[in-house]
Amino acid sequence: MMKIKAFNQLNKSTRSNIITIGIIILVYVICQIMIAAGLMTNLMKGLLVPFCYYSILAVSLNLTVGILGELSLGHAGFMCVGAFSGAFFSKVMVNVIENSVIRYILAILIGAVVAALFGCLIGVVVLRLRGDYLAIVTLAFGEIVKNIINVLYIGKDDSGLHFSTKDAISLNLDENGEVIVNGAKGIVGTPNDTTLTIAVILLILTYIIISNLIHSRSGRAIMAIRDNRIAAESVGIDITKFKILAFATSAAMAGIAGVLYSHNISSLTASPKNFGYNMSIMILVFVVLGGIGNIRGSIIAAIILTLLPEYLRFMQDYRMLIYAVVLIVMMIFNWNPTCVAWRNNHSLKKYLESRKKAKEA
16 A cells, blocks of 8 residues: 555656556566467567567657657668668677677667767758758658668778778778678678567667656757747757757667667668668657657557558458558547547546545555
8 A cells, every 4th residue: 555655646757657667567578478388479579679679769759759849751760870880880890799798788879879970960950940841851861871871882801991882892802801781782690689678678768768858857948949949949948959959869769779670680771661761651650640749659559550560461452451541540549639538538537536546545
């Protein structure tokens, strides 16, 4: 009883964070038990890590779209930057740093830092842009990054690193040389260091970082910029500082998701399917359907919309039609005024009833 009272005395955001993290840990434990007991299909096992990095992408984009209020269509570009920088480091250092845990942690940090630097760059460039103009510029950034990597050749030999934008032969490597980034073929042979445990830990850390930022003074300043830029500037809020902070943090989290992705597959390519326009739109769909500004909703939407197409494959030609219908239904449920009012009344009623029972106890 004392624990329930202590929990009820916490502020609303803290209770919400504890519940969300508890649900993530509970689902993780259930999945591990099912894997150990042989009750989980190979399809589901293969989707567990994607659930995590798609959720990280959705949560990080929600910071830009939901909290800052800016439409960004280049999130796949930040993921691409993090994926290739982390994979490049791991491939180069695989024989230098033998401890895979240390090497993987460094790869995650490098992916996050490089993506954050690009986020700062984009934040500065698009500082005075809003709405459709910002969306177009961020979309162009994602496409530029993908196309640059597709024509980039990097090799390593005894004399160091070699770069070229023509072909692998132009690298002029010696007999002991190795091509690491092979243009459109990407990077092959990245160590498969990503595990479900690491992915879940990074998802929880991402959730904690974004949630704490939202409920901090900086988060309130970012939301003030979203609500009224002129009013925020008039009371002394540094627009430049907080916009760059939001872009950089969002990009860094996307970079971490990229490192998870690149170390979960054997061959990394900057193809349109992996890091193109459709990927950015899919991440944006996670955010919109989960609720703009709703971090927990982003995670739920990412999991449902990642799982749904795979389990509808038996429908063949009707698979994407049903997927589209589900998207429309979820959109109505999230944004229709009647549905919103019903959800709010339902959740409020349950909350009041729980408080009444706790007091009686």
